[in-house]
Amino acid sequence: MFSKIKSQFMLDPKIIHLNHGSFGATPKPIFNSLVNWQKKLELNPSKHIYDTFDLLKESRSALANYINCDKDDIAFMPNPSTALNTIIKSLDINPGDEILSSNHEYETLDRTWKYISKKTGSKYIQVPVSLPLESENDFIESLLKQITSKTKIIFLSQITSSTGLIFPIEKICQIAKEKNILSIIDGAHVPGHINLDIKKLNPDVYTGACHKWMCSPKGTAFLYVDKKIQDIIEPLVISWGYDSDMPSHSQFLDYLQWQGTDDVSSYLTIHDTIDFLKKNNWGNVSKQCKKLNIWARNEINKLLKIEPISDDRFLGQMSSIPIKSNNILEDQIEFYSKYKIQIPFFKWHDKEFFRISIQAYNSKEDIFKLLEALDKKYNN
Ligand SMILES: Cc1ncc(COP(=O)(O)O)c(C=O)c1O
Known part of the structure; x- marks a missing residue:
């Protein structure tokens, strides 16, 4: 989405990073x-x-x-x-x-x-x-x-x-x-x-x-x-x-x-x-990331036939999606090892969820890959 900004992050290009919310990521400067x-x-x-x-x-x-x-x-x-x-x-x-x-x-x-x-x-x-x-x-x-x-x-x-x-x-x-x-x-x-x-x-x-x-x-x-x-x-x-x-x-x-x-x-x-942040007009970066997050959440919910957990106006750059999983830890490991996608799975009270985070280095391509993996994992 912001290729010039993406090039300043040191993230492993072999992984699709959709977990900025947990530990962030620091660009080179x-x-x-x-x-x-x-x-x-x-x-x-x-x-x-x-x-x-x-x-x-x-x-x-x-x-x-x-x-x-x-x-x-x-x-x-x-x-x-x-x-x-x-x-x-x-x-x-x-x-x-x-x-x-x-x-x-x-x-x-x-x-x-x-x-x-x-x-x-x-x-x-x-x-x-x-x-x-x-x-x-x-x-x-x-x-x-x-x-x-x-x-x-x-x-x-x-x-x-x-x-x-x-x-x-x-x-x-x-x-x-x-x-x-x-x-x-x-x-x-x-x-x-x-x-x-x-x-x-x-x-x-x-x-x-x-x-x-x-x-x-x-x-x-x-x-x-x-x-x-x-x-x-x-x-x-x-x-x-x-x-x-x-x-x-x-x-x-x-x-x-x-x-x-x-x-x-x-x-x-x-x-x-x-x-x-100022040089890269971070206000606009956040706005575009939020747009991509909302689009991604809606696509995931559509694919998995899940009701959204909130109106869009309560969302920023993260979305949590309820999921039916037999073992969330195994699912998280599978998404990372099989699909090279870094997303956290967790239990919130008695329900299972995963969460996506969208940062300047993410793009629609990342979400397409996530959708493909989710389809294989949960729709078969
Ligand atoms: C809402 C919220 N509060 C507090 C924390 C605690 O952060 P830390 O474990 O780095 O102290 C986190 C960590 O992700 C968080 O998401």
Whole structure:
């Protein structure tokens, strides 16, 4: 679809890559930026480690500008799980408190909430958001009617991992603020995929992965925390920023931004990442990928005689398709080994699904090959 952009990715051409959503993929200019930062570090490690404070500040500025928030309200994190564990373990959660969520959340975070609920005697409530998702109001109402006087936190993905749906969370964040409920948003799939404007959304906490749809090197994510609650955030790992000898203006940054001898090179590639996205008119890339995704989903559903799990307007660059499979793990292996197609298969509650992701390096040709393989596998 975008042959010039495709040529900048380092992906194995023998494989049809339809799984960008899981681990991203990094094009050469951004990967070279990573290597250059690592080379700089090796020239003079002792100096570079101390230079990183200023360098990280510049990187935070560039990212904050891209997602519209204050640079001092975000800290780099290796991944969304670390970011959300930092938050969840910092909060004062008491017996009886309720954490309202959906049944579409990423499993490791369900596990984290269940862990903390068990420890604190609080209740993690996974409100069923039923499929097909066809109405914004139904989504909002299904959550709002579960709010009680005990609801302390609302936790939601902006784009869900298993079902690949864009949840309309704007109104939920607004209502949470009005009701004094903490809103924590898992935006792992959002940056570089759909527009992210933190100031407009106004959540209390937000995390996003840059290594997915922004195509940053692996291990590049961020944690945003509203200034009003930054003082209660504790680091997962106590290091030099805790009880610092040279505290900066922000305890939040002191606590989270120096975590021992860590390689922060991937965080320093943010300038080059955003530069790459701008040069390649990424807004248009996402728009075209979304079009191809919707076309692909409709063709797959037609071929397999499956009803769509949502209206098109809840889709971005990913689609999940329910499938009747005897063994999803075997199916995933078969698609990879026999057809050279990389797609994840998984169980969501009691149903089996596979998911496709469309990125700039994909084309209709990839989908034709997928359709052929699906036809052979499931229609015979
Ligand atoms: C919606 C969502 N949240 C959180 C995560 C966690 O990412 P990680 O395992 O890299 O921390 C993922 C990973 O794919 C995800 O899809």
